[in-house]
Amino acid sequence: MVSEYMYKIGTAPSPIREFFELGRAKAAELGPENIFNLSLGAPAVPMPEEYRQEIIRLMMEEDQVKLHTYTTTAGDEAARTAIAEDLNKRYGTNYTRANLYMTAGAAPAICAVLNAIRNSEDEEIALLAPYFAAYNAMIKGARMKKLEIKLPEPDFRLDLDAIEKALTPKTVGLIINSPNNPSGIIYPAEDLQKLGEILTRKSEEFGHIIYLISDEPYREILLDDVEVPFTANFYKNTIICYSYSKSLSIAGERVGYALIPSENEDFAKLYPAVAGAAGALGVSNAPSLFQKALVKCAHLHSDNELYKRNRDLLYKELTGMGYVCTRPQGTFYMMVKALEADDKEFCRRAAEMGLIFVPCSGFGWPGYVRVALCVPEDVAVRSIPVFKKLWDSYQ
Amino acid sequence: MVSEYMYKIGTAPSPIREFFELGRAKAAELGPENIFNLSLGAPAVPMPEEYRQEIIRLMMEEDQVKLHTYTTTAGDEAARTAIAEDLNKRYGTNYTRANLYMTAGAAPAICAVLNAIRNSEDEEIALLAPYFAAYNAMIKGARMKKLEIKLPEPDFRLDLDAIEKALTPKTVGLIINSPNNPSGIIYPAEDLQKLGEILTRKSEEFGHIIYLISDEPYREILLDDVEVPFTANFYKNTIICYSYSKSLSIAGERVGYALIPSENEDFAKLYPAVAGAAGALGVSNAPSLFQKALVKCAHLHSDNELYKRNRDLLYKELTGMGYVCTRPQGTFYMMVKALEADDKEFCRRAAEMGLIFVPCSGFGWPGYVRVALCVPEDVAVRSIPVFKKLWDSYQ
Numbered sequence: 157m158v159s160e161y162m163y164k165i166g167t168a169p170s171p172i173r174e175f176f177e178l179g180r181a182k183a184a185e186l187g188p189e190n191i192f193n194l195s196l197g198a199p200a201v202p203m204p205e206e207y208r209q210e211i212i213r214l215m216m217e218e219d220q221v222k223l224h225t226y227t228t229t230a231g232d233e234a235a236r237t238a239i240a241e242d243l244n245k246r247y248g249t250n251y252t253r254a255n256l257y258m259t260a261g262a263a264p265a266i267c268a269v270l271n272a273i274r275n276s277e278d279e280e281i282a283l284l285a286p287y288f289a290a291y292n293a294m295i296k297g298a299r300m301k302k303l304e305i306k307l308p309e310p311d312f313r314l315d316l317d318a319i320e321k322a323l324t325p326k327t328v329g330l331i332i333n334s335p336n337n338p339s340g341i342i343y344p345a346e347d348l349q350k351l352g353e354i355l356t357r358k359s360e361e362f363g364h365i366i367y368l369i370s371d372e373p374y375r376e377i378l379l380d381d382v383e384v385p386f387t388a389n390f391y392k393n394t395i396i397c398y399s400y401s402k403s404l405s406i407a408g409e410r411v412g413y414a415l416i417p418s419e420n421e422d423f424a425k426l427y428p429a430v431a432g433a434a435g436a437l438g439v440s441n442a443p444s445l446f447q448k449a450l451v452k453c454a455h456l457h458s459d460n461e462l463y464k465r466n467r468d469l470l471y472k473e474l475t476g477m478g479y480v481c482t483r484p485q486g487t488f489y490m491m492v493k494a495l496e497a498d499d500k501e502f503c504r505r506a507a508e509m510g511l512i513f514v515p516c517s518g519f520g521w522p523g524y525v526r527v528a529l530c531v532p533e534d535v536a537v538r539s540i541p542v543f544k545k546l547w548d549s550y551q
Numbered sequence: 552m553v554s555e556y557m558y559k560i561g562t563a564p565s566p567i568r569e570f571f572e573l574g575r576a577k578a579a580e581l582g583p584e585n586i587f588n589l590s591l592g593a594p595a596v597p598m599p600e601e602y603r604q605e606i607i608r609l610m611m612e613e614d615q616v617k618l619h620t621y622t623t624t625a626g627d628e629a630a631r632t633a634i635a636e637d638l639n640k641r642y643g644t645n646y647t648r649a650n651l652y653m654t655a656g657a658a659p660a661i662c663a664v665l666n667a668i669r670n671s672e673d674e675e676i677a678l679l680a681p682y683f684a685a686y687n688a689m690i691k692g693a694r695m696k697k698l699e700i701k702l703p704e705p706d707f708r709l710d711l712d713a714i715e716k717a718l719t720p721k722t723v724g725l726i727i728n729s730p731n732n733p734s735g736i737i738y739p740a741e742d743l744q745k746l747g748e749i750l751t752r753k754s755e756e757f758g759h760i761i762y763l764i765s766d767e768p769y770r771e772i773l774l775d776d777v778e779v780p781f782t783a784n785f786y787k788n789t790i791i792c793y794s795y796s797k798s799l800s801i802a803g804e805r806v807g808y809a810l811i812p813s814e815n816e817d818f819a820k821l822y823p824a825v826a827g828a829a830g831a832l833g834v835s836n837a838p839s840l841f842q843k844a845l846v847k848c849a850h851l852h853s854d855n856e857l858y859k860r861n862r863d864l865l866y867k868e869l870t871g872m873g874y875v876c877t878r879p880q881g882t883f884y885m886m887v888k889a890l891e892a893d894d895k896e897f898c899r900r901a902a903e904m905g906l907i908f909v910p911c912s913g914f915g916w917p918g919y920v921r922v923a924l925c926v927p928e929d930v931a932v933r934s935i936p937v938f939k940k941l942w943d944s945y946q
Binding site: 157158159160162163164165166167168196198199200201202203208211212215216220221223224225226227259260261263264265266267268271272273274275290293294296297299328364365405406407408409410422425426428429430431432433435436437438439440441442443444445446 | 552553554555557558559560561562563591593594595596597598603606607610611615616618619620621622654655656658659660661662663666667668669670685688689691692694723759760800801802803804805817820821822823824825826827828830831832833834835836837838839840841
């Protein structure tokens with residue numbers, strides 16, 4: 157019979173989808189020009205022109221049989237080499253293609269990694285709230301437990317004491333996501349350094365490795381002149397899950413990877429276990445065309461100017477009105493404190509006015525909402541008076 | 552710590568890979584022109600020109616932000632509608648996009664389906680040997696058991712009595728694959744009819760549905776003027792897993808779907824459970840570009856002429872020498888009886904002569920080998936004297 161477990165996952169209310177659909181309904185009622193849909197985390201700028209030209213060139217000039225055939229199971233060899241070299245240049249690392257396993261986006265990489273480090277259904281994966289809502293289904297898919305650790309408002313930095321206290325002997329992995337969806341916060345190097353020390357200490361205390369699973373789809377979406385510290389440089393048992401969805405504006409094309417540094421204590425077993433889990437889950441390779449176009453383009457990323465301008469505008473205007481907001485340095489999201497305790501009610505009232513964003517209760521931090529900055533600039537500009545109207549309605 | 556379970560899957564010997572690698576090594580020794588690599592099941596003809604032109608057009612003319620963004624979770628709506636309409640025209644069915652869930656090839660569809668019908672780790676999935684070797688890892692990935700049912704040589708048709716006797720109260724699904732990899736056999740309509748009756752009877756007897764999971768990546772790879780009976784028309788609780796890998800020669804691009812007919816008794820729960828499992832496994836959508844190009848091209852498929860010519864040649868020449876072979880009507884594979892009991896030893900002796908094919912012991916039918924027909928015609932032609940030399944070496 158049908159699995160109740162998977163049925164529940166498939167029918168679990170998605171806060172993002174609920175408010176996205178509400179936005180659609182409101183558009184029919186109020187007219188699409190009166191809807192300010194800040195609910196979806198999809199790129200709003202095109203892929204880099206050089207990447208587009210390379211895809212077209214491959215489609216026009218290359219042998220079409222070879223271009224579209226199976227890559228090796230771990231992904232196209234030349235693409236993996238290009239990615240490793242680009243990382244080495246930027247982060248002083250020493251990776252080769254043997255550290256990379258290509259996947260169809262970051263989600264399959266995370267799922268393969270969870271299964272690769274899982275030994276029983278009692279084991280826990282620690283999440284730092286606020287966190288990306290989809291981790292819930294991934295942890296359930298691996299038939300593991302979630303351990304939620306709340307980071308303190310209003311800036312949602314790493315609370316190292318809270319993390320150290322929360323970890324239990326059943327914790328086998330901790331997912332971090334910096335720049336963070338939904339807060340936009342980048343965890344600073346000194347905090348990552350201390351986090352690495354905590355994980356080392358706790359791994360020793362518990363007698364097993366606690367893996368740091370670093371989900372980095374926003375690593376290149378930077379809104380200030382800042383560096384994102386490279387997580388794997390702070391803790392040896394780190395696995396990086398990456399996606400080009402945002403950095404190359406190809407969210408629908410599904411290209412990403414698991415990066416398993418050789419520094420991992422268990423590297424010789426870990427990499428084949430990730431490969432085995434990927435095969436066993438049916439997590440297939442990334443599409444060949446988009447992989448092969450990376451050979452020349454692994455260093456590129458889309459232009460973040462639009463996201464930056466929207467961040468500048470919305471942060472200034474909303475804080476000016478009195479809203480409590482994070483000031484995102486990366487991603488294209490901002491967290492805003494709801495004007496009532498129930499963030500879903502707050503989202504519903506905003507939606508009545510045409511302003512669509514999503515409650516953070518799905519991201520482990522009720523009482524806040526996530527406002528997406530990846531919209532055309534005029535949408536951001538024209539949303540300002542509606543944010544004011546929403547504010548006034550609560551006074 | 553690293554999961555031994557996934558590590559074992561990731562390091563399990565792959566018969567295909569082993570002999571493919573041996574072929575590479577031999578190429579270095581004997582010269583690539585003296586290697587006849589009939590080990591890999593990858594398309595040897597290009598995608599249809601109309602599909603290529605449509606992909607280029609989308610890349611040159613369409614809004615690049617919309618083209619490459621997330622599709623809906625179930626896949627691009629227009630593409631699903633086009634696929635449903637094409638199926639309806641060909642098979643007299645009545646599908647809509649609501650019956651389709653796009654996946655990155657057939658493997659993720661199968662994995663999502665297995666998880667969607669799984670309720671405990673005692674449950675079995677029945678496989679009809681010879682079967683596609685990768686099902687083993689997929690069943691392990693769903694943490695289920697395999698029930699192997701051997702079909703009789705030399706033509707590997709459905710042995711209905713054997714199937715009826717083999718099913719147990721723990722059997723919750725049966726995978727069929729017609730045209731079959733590795734035999735090339737197409738199961739006839741009357742056998743599918745009887746199989747449907749058996750599954751209906753046994754489902755009633757056991758008090759739970761036995762799903763028919765029909766893996767159909769070779770549905771369009773036909774080598775004679777034959778029809779492939781449409782499995783879902785013979786048994787209501789059928790789920791079809793499809794891939795465009797072979798039919799459009801895009802094995803590396805990862806486009807396929809799960810088709811869940813509304814006739815399924817549990818449709819209202821089954822579809823969301825498949826969707827839930829897909830999300831929980833990280834089985835992402837098919838790439839947007841290749842989906843959107845299907846809107847105009849869902850009816851196309853690559854030219855099978857090369858495979859047909861290679862089948863004609865190799866079947867005639869090999870049977871003429873005395874080999875026992877299946878006569879494939881579909882796929883681009885042929886099963887050949889090994890000339891000694893140990894099919895792996897037979898493959899090794901052939902490889903010494905430059906002739907590379909894979910043992911069927913990995914496909915559940917030891918004593919045979921799988922010869923791939925998806926090679927340039929001159930490779931097939933020039934392999935004939937080597938097959939003769941191999942034959943003679945056993946006399």
